[in-house]
Amino acid sequence: MYRLHIDCNSYFASCEVATRPGTAGKPLVVANDNEQGGGVILALTPEAKAIGLKRGIPLFKVRDLLRRENVIICPADHKKYRRISHKIMSEVVAQGIVQDFVQYSVDEFFGTLPLDDPAELRRYIAKVRNLITTTSGITVGCGCSQTNTLAKSATWFAKHYKAFDGICVLPPEKREQALAQLPLQEVWGVGRQAFRKLSALGVVSALDFVHLPQRQVEQLLTTAGLHTYLELQGIEATQLESHDRRKSIMQSHTFATMITSRDELSDEVARFASRCAEQLRRQNSLCRTVTVFLNTNRYRDDLPQYRNDAVAKFDKPTADTPAIATAAVGLLNSMFRPGYQYKRAGVVLSGIVDDKSCQLDLFNAEADERRRRLMAVTDIINSRFGDETVTFGNL
DNA sequence: TCTGGGGTCCTAGGACCC
DNA sequence: TCTGGGGTCCTAGGACCC
Numbered sequence: 001m002y003r004l005h006i007d008c009n010s011y012f013a014s015c016e017v018a019t020r021p022g023t024a025g026k027p028l029v030v031a032n033d034n035e036q037g038g039g040v041i042l043a044l045t046p047e048a049k050a051i052g053l054k055r056g057i058p059l060f061k062v063r064d065l066l067r068r069e070n071v072i073i074c075p076a077d078h079k080k081y082r083r084i085s086h087k088i089m090s091e092v093v094a095q096g097i098v099q100d101f102v103q104y105s106v107d108e109f110f111g112t113l114p115l116d117d118p119a120e121l122r123r124y125i126a127k128v129r130n131l132i133t134t135t136s137g138i139t140v141g142c143g144c145s146q147t148n149t150l151a152k153s154a155t156w157f158a159k160h161y162k163a164f165d166g167i168c169v170l171p172p173e174k175r176e177q178a179l180a181q182l183p184l185q186e187v188w189g190v191g192r193q194a195f196r197k198l199s200a201l202g203v204v205s206a207l208d209f210v211h212l213p214q215r216q217v218e219q220l221l222t223t224a225g226l227h228t229y230l231e232l233q234g235i236e237a238t239q240l241e242s243h244d245r246r247k248s249i250m251q252s253h254t255f256a257t258m259i260t261s262r263d264e265l266s267d268e269v270a271r272f273a274s275r276c277a278e279q280l281r282r283q284n285s286l287c288r289t290v291t292v293f294l295n296t297n298r299y300r301d302d303l304p305q306y307r308n309d310a311v312a313k314f315d316k317p318t319a320d321t322p323a324i325a326t327a328a329v330g331l332l333n334s335m336f337r338p339g340y341q342y343k344r345a346g347v348v349l350s351g352i353v354d355d356k357s358c359q360l361d362l363f364n365a366e367a368d369e370r371r372r373r374l375m376a377v378t379d380i381i382n383s384r385f386g387d388e389t390v391t392f393g394n395l
Numbered sequence: 396t397c398t399g400g401g402g403t404c405c406t407a408g409g410a411c412c413c
Numbered sequence: 414t415c416t417g418g419g420g421t422c423c424t425a426g427g428a429c430c431c
Contacts, residue, residue: 011413032417040417060415076417105413105420191411222423224411241421250419257414299416311406346418 002121004098004111005143005151011107012043015084016074018137023072027051031059033075042076081106084136091135097124102240110148110240118169125167145170148238149231152188153178153206172234179207179232189228194221206232245283251275252346258297259342266329272347273328274391277321280349281379286317288351290324292331297343308335317353320371321392
C-alpha cells in the first residue's frame, strides 16, 4: 500500500499555455489582475524563469524585461484553473487505478495505490501521468511512498532530477538515502519559523531532522511539526482535509487606486458579501458570523496608516444575501474613518454549518422559505447569464 | 505578605500552505 | 504610478464556572 501525490507543474502558467494555441515554448507569466495592470507574478513558464523572472515580484518592477523579451502576460483566470483541475480529477477517478483520490488544492492530488512492487507502481503511475497530459495538456510530477509527507518529498525529487522522468517511487529501504538529499527547507510543513529553530541546531537535511530525539522535537516545535517528523519516518500522522466544504469563505481585493469615499467602500464591501453568500449557498451551508476588514496601503510610509476589523454574529445561521450584506456594510460604517486612503478590504464568513442541520424557526418558516427561493432563483440566473446579472440593490 | 485549582469555551493571532 | 487572494490548524490567554 503506497500513498501517491500528484503535483501539476507551474499550474496556472501551464493552463494558459494549454488553452492558448501558439504559446508553447514561449515565456509566459500569469499575474493577478487589478484593473490597471498592477499585480504580481503568480506563475510562470520555464522559459520565463530562464530570463530571470520569479514568482511574487510586482510587474512594475520588471516592465522593461517583460517588454524586451516579449513575455506574454495573462490575467489569472481562476475559473479556468478550477475547470481543468476538475477534469483531471474526474479522468483519474474514471480510470480506476488510484483509490481514495482527493483534490488537496487546485493543482495537487493525493490517493492510494494498493501495490507494493516499485516497478509495478511506476508502470501504473506512468499510465495515470500520461492520461493527465493527454486529456488536459498539463504535465505533472508524481511521488509515491509510505506517507503523505514522504510522497510529497518524492514529488520534489521527481521534479528536481531529470532522470526520474516525472515519477519517483520511494520505497522504505531508500528512505534515509533520499532524506539525506532533501534540504530541510523543502520539507512540507517546515516553514520559516521551524527552519530557523532547526537550523540553529545544525539541522541541514530532512535526515538530520528525523535523527533528532523525539523529545527535543516536541519541545521545539508544535504538534504540526511533530506530525511532519513522524511522517518523514514512515509513520502516518496527517489527515487530508476535504476541500469540498469550506470552513470559512473570504472575498477581498487590493484596489488599483486607493479609495477615500465611504460610499465607494460600501459598494465594494456589499459586492464581496454578496459573492461570499453565493459561494456559501453553492456548498449548501449557512454562516453564523461575518467579519469585515479594511487596510490602508502598508507600503506607503508617507501616508497615515489605519487598519481595523469588526465581527457581527447572526441570531441564527443564514445564507441570505441582503442579511449578510447589510451586516457587512454596517460593520464597515462602524470602522470607517474619513481622511485615510484605503487600499484593501474584505469580507469573511465563518461559523459555517450545514443548511440541513439548522432548525427552522416555526414562526418564520414561511418567510424563510420565500427568502430561500429568491436566493435560489438569483443564483440560477447568475450561473446561466454570468455573474452579477442580478444583484441586490438598496441595502 | 498572603491571595486554590481545576475545567471549558471563546477568540486573536501565529504559522503554514497553495 | 504600480506590491495577491485565498485557505487550514494550533496555541495562548482571558472569561467564566464550580
